[in-house]
Amino acid sequence: MAPAAVTPAAKSDDEDNYEEYIPVAKRRAMEADRLRNRRISKPAAASDGSPASLPPPPPPPPTNSPAPDAAAAKPSLLVTSTQLKRAAPEVTATEQVILQEKEMIENLSDRKTLMSVRELAKGITYTEPLLTGWKPPLRLRRMPRTKADELRRKWHILVEGDEVPPPARQFQDLRFPEPILRMLREKGIVQPTPIQVQGLPVVLSGRDMIGIAFTGSGKTLVFVLPLIMVALQEEMMMPIVAGEGPFGMIICPSRELAKQTYDVIEMFLAPLKQAGFPEIRPLLCIGGIDMRTQLDVVKRGVHIVVATPGRLKDLLAKKKMNLDNCRYLTLDEADRLVDLGFEDDIREVFDHFKAQRQTLLFSATMPKKIQNFAKSALVKPVIVNVGRAGAANLDVIQEVEYVKEDARIIYLLECLQKTPPPVLIFCENKADVDYIHEYLLLKGVEAVAIHGGKDQEERQNAIEFFKNGRKDVLVATDVASKGLDFPDIQHVINYDMPAEIENYVHRIGRTGRCGKTGIATTFINKNQTETTLLDLKHLLKEAKQRIPPVLAELIDPEDAETIAKESGVRGCANCGGLGHRLAECPKLEHEKSVAIAGSRRDYYGGGGYRGEI
Template structure:
């Protein structure tokens, strides 16, 4: 159990008093690991979820470096949404509430830019903003970062999900090379590590989640008769009701048959196999990754390189011959500290494959039973998101920030209702939470994106 106290850190008495007045005494695990290197001026990449205490980590780090006599921007926090930026501002203001003359400003879309520019003109110590609005103020030279000491990328994986990589890179291009850079993300997927390589210098890596462990995955085997495989799979989907599932098949034919069978019964499903053209593969992966499709049926070849966050379940429609492939399949769930579920159907003829898996993993298989079940449309799972298709993309100079701004402007929907944004050459896709789809369509159809009207509709495959 963590017993590190804030009083053990090299903080000023005023800042320590502020922290203790908020009722903070002991550090959370992420604070205990990341605050010492942050206070030491090192770059840090930290795996941290909402509610872990990460905002206090970089907030305390920022407040420890400020020169209050210099009313220039010394710290910049980049956030994916206006709501998160507001939360961060409030938290930093709370941490600084007994320290006079600290100026914290939020620069986000959905509110007029002119008053923000005026506030910048009066002098600000800390800016918290969203990528699109920060770009706008930097290009107009309202915001200058020559005196920046510390840069924070908060919920970096969410920013990449929303398509803000180019915007974030442009914002960082305005910052001094000599700076401290802190990167917080719920996952350490390859795109996040690439972001760190580009913009950080010898960062200290902090991951409270101990990474991917076999005990993070609940493995269950179900012995069935060969002619009952499809209904048994339907039973597993209906009983466990995972929000996102990859079903692995050994052949393209099974892949087609399983996907078609699930689709006939009203399930939200896509097939991923080697015969798909790149355009179709892109669409399938967009829809599954943005959670507007619940089930992906795939062959091992097609699933190479597949990295889906928060995948709740893997189902082996048929066990592979090679136990190493089995371990690779199930390793796609139970990542980044999440619990995963691996469910495998097995006929009597496949029992030697289970024995090979037991030998490989050096542990006994856990067996369970499938109840009598007939798959019908009443067992379907509605995915949490719906994909909207927009008839404009990179060639029309449409950026993720333009789409987000059109959705979240005056009388728009909350940024938290917007999911992954994917921009292609001639079109774009944006995922919207199911209960906000109608309002999102009204926003995009009645407003303008990039000063233009684009056709917008629910995706024909979403």
């Protein structure tokens, strides 16, 4: 078939519609110019409301010079930064310190919350506290809020939280069994202490709690008696079988404190068993004791466990014990447990919980950092505070003496003459403990010593001899400063002033317990830092004690009071010291150095070794 012929008319139409080809680079340049001109020019609104036609675009500027209109329309980043700085309000030096401290606290608390890995992985959060079978009497439930607040003011009790249970002024109001009430009367405990007045109703109600009260105020009963009631209730509902348990657990930082708590539990369980109540089996789970005896109790079924973190973690890792039924957890001296020392061990223990639990934290020193961190693991917590966290016991007369390094051992004998025995002497390191112990024995003083380097039997015998009055003097490191109850101590001597003011508060709290008065003598010299001495000065000032001239001459940091008023935090939020702010905290520096070195001081009787407890 022949091709169609092209007519002249069709040929002319093709020539008229012909468009010259424009290279890609040129088309991009033209599009860029069009967009730039469109951005620079501003359409003017027509008088009749219709958009006016755009004026013809100006000729493009030379390639070597920038467009002046573009620079005027969009200032440089440097100009913008300068304008923002001029517009921003001026920040004073005090405000800068407050902002810096706030950022530091957030960084300190910016750690994984105190929850199990399963809960974190699955995003499990609990919004309501655990229900218990306990209810306060009707007259307490009907107590007006104004009367409850008046009672709290009378007892100097500060509470934070929602729906706080009313305080109970009598043990009978708490509905304890008669054998427990009888044992309290036999021990001379007739009226509850302030922390017990508010703390017991909170714990019995199933609420999570942070309890803060000075040493010797009866915090142990606040978490021991409700735990016994929980175990009784569970045993009555469904008796425990072999291999089950525990229902509740108490974790302590030292073996001595764990043994003391275990003895208190056994003291109340004995009359319950005699009265015909079901048998409740407790377990003391600490290092230094043959594990086979502990496993025998576990195999029979255990209701209550009192443990130190090391041995507890070992039993759980070997699957000799499980926490499937555990619904009650107490961290005694919680600031020392949650802090740098045992935080990782506590996290491993939390991984073994299978369901929600009631969590309680107790201590005499609970810095704001620890409170904020602990709240992440608690459900609608109630904070019960009797006095300032970290304040010294007002029943202790604090005496501070400037004694040269070489003269301390001689002056120590003079201080022992101040009061009759028993006397407790604290040192910072184990070498000084052994040296003073040997020196006192050579001088004819009946003395015993404990520190983390001694075996468990020797430590336990020393504590028993001292408590029974067979020995007059106990020389110890800080292993004996946390929570141990020596009811008749009249004098505490600090051979070394501790670097952290928290340890000082715990040490002097071994005397002046249960309403009795005591004396605490502290040796200071040039070895102590000015920050530590300022903390001590402010603690003496707060307790209305005599301030020696060597401390009175120390100059307080400028604007410290102003910063405290504006920030709402007195002193250091990390250690509770009143003589410095967070940026100069010696404890924070020590924690950093310990983290780098991977070592541990003799805080908990560990002797400096990780697995010794």
